[in-house]
Amino acid sequence: MRLTTMTDYAMRLLMYVGQKPERLCTIAEVAGAYGISEAHLMKITHQLALNGWLETVRGRGGGMRLGAAPAEINLGAVVRSIEPDFYLVDCLTQEADCSLTGRCKLTGIMSGALQSLMQYLDRYTLADLLPPSTQIETTYTPRPPSGGPHRQIPVALG
């Protein structure tokens, strides 16, 4: 049983970028750090940006940074966003053709098991994945309001 490689990479990408709040990170850099595919990371970056969890800056010197505070990036939401194949057994797909359809209780129990796993992930955010030593550094600084830049209070780990 496992999540797809894409979800695995999404988590690692967020963890990497979350630990470098002082600068933009590039896809090449993250791919090199983990030894994983740039092409996959590009696709994931796009998906995470669509959800507002990453901000990308184009052009020379461009790259990505977190688009929200680590404590606002929920792990369950990230998994749901990336995972394309969200069922545990074949018969949970729409296309499944099984002789037991309609009187089989496996789908209900498996759906419940999956829900239990997701509810667990829903209790955590990216802030829980970052090492305590980087918690102060990774404090999210939102775009400065008209009054000038300000810093948020660091998010304490629970």
Next chain:
Amino acid sequence: MRLTTMTDYAMRLLMYVGQKPERLCTIAEVAGAYGISEAHLMKITHQLALNGWLETVRGRGGGMRLGAAPAEINLGAVVRSIEPDFYLVDCLTQEADCSLTGRCKLTGIMSGALQSLMQYLDRYTLADLLPPSTQIETTYTPRPPSGGPHRQIPVALG
């Protein structure tokens, strides 16, 4: 996210055999009923028999039947027995080589999520997967003791 095909097939095999307590079932028959591979079913049958959940009878007229009462075949135990790849992300493998090893909290949270899913499955048995209409038929009759055959009280669905 999904279980392997093997676990999916194991569940369906047990459900099929559990609904035919009056006779032996053959692998060819189960493969035909679900439209799945005989080779895969042979491997699964062997694994389930090793755990005592199936009994196999060799030779002409042979086949398989449940080796325990449906209420004694725990779904969590079946999944643990069949599933070879029991981690959600790459870094839960022994062989994983990640630059964050030792200071990464992803593995702990993912292990917790998996444990949550398994604890859910641990609450169910094969008896919960069988249609109510077959519950009386599927009452398990253990091998007769020396005093002669006897029947167990049917297991009621919760």
